[in-house]
Amino acid sequence: MPSLPLQSSPGAAPSVPAAPQFTGIFWLAAVAGFSACALAIMWSRWGGTVEDSLAYFNTARYLRGELAFGELRAPFPYRVLMPALAAFLPGDVRNNFAVLNCLAVIGAACAMALAVSRMGMDKRRAVCAGLLLILAVPTFWYAPYLLTDPGSVCARAVFVLGVVSGQPWIAVLAGLLGSAVREENILLLVWLVVVRRVAFLPGLAALAAAVSWMMLVRWYLIAGLPSYTWTPHLQTMVAALADVRSLASIAGALGLVVPLTVLGWRHAPAQLRPLKGLLLLMALPPLYAALCVRVDGRAVWGLYPMLIPFAVSVGLAHRKLAGR
Secondary structure (H helix, E strand, O other): OOOOOOOOOOOOOOOOOOOOOOOHHHHHHHHHHHHHHHHHHHHHHOOOOOOHHHHHHHHHHHHHOOOOHHHOOOOHHHOOHHHHHHHHOOOOHHHHHHHHHHHHHHHHHHHHHHHHHHOOOOHHHHHHHHHHHHOOHHHHHOOOOOOOHHHHHHHHHHHHHHHHOOOHHHHHHHHHHHHHHOHHHHHHHHHHHHOOOOOHHHHHHHHHHHHHHHHHHHHHHOOOOOOOOOOOOHHHHHHHHHOHHHHHHHHHHHOOHHHHHHHHOOOOOHHHHHHHHHHHHHHHHHHHHHHHOOOOOHHHHOOHHHHHHHHOOOOHHHOOOOOO
């Protein structure tokens, strides 16, 4: 499939260096290892439904014809892609949803490892990138539940892969799929257009397609739900500071990834430079959500695909990028 035209600009990152020649055996072993780790971490909480996850599970049951429309609660049904896949696959809806989330975590880890390898880093750093995504508190605490966040994280990881490997069509497809999973991922497509990573017209067409899908879901496929608004409240912020469980979740998600990101920020290779602006942009939705509703570690988890490439760059200022 031909790549979309990559628009040049004065601030664009240098061309991507040749990727290390990792063998097929390495990648098979990496995928098998990531899969075993993800399954082991997620198994004890497989298919759980509490709070938000129950709303997504109900969406899947509605699409399967097992639940009345009146049981749905906005805005969760508008994030329809993952529940729809769980509903339309044969077998038990709960298990389908959990399997999809597990596959999304594995896919995100593989995309992170491949992105790091495409930046010219060695096998050890590539494996560490995948493991940083899997061996994390959010993977244990949230990924097994029937939530849409694993699919969103996977889409963002593939988006980052497309950006750092110089394949904008991969980033566009990931942005489109990510927007169907969670609405805030439309910012990925906005970023592509604004920073001219793709030519204006193809980027605008992708953005229009994402908006059209959201309107189709909101006004046709899932129409008639009571309206909802996210309005900032001072009381919400005060309550969040007193919510020990939520604060512990956020602290756990910050975990190892954020300190390593801080250490690796200055060591990161040049092709990671565009991700700094992307990271700041994608941090805006969870920051706004913190003013309106209760937030937890998922707010940090969604930033992992942008943080991990910096985290595995620790020490690169004193090393030569290795091919093996």
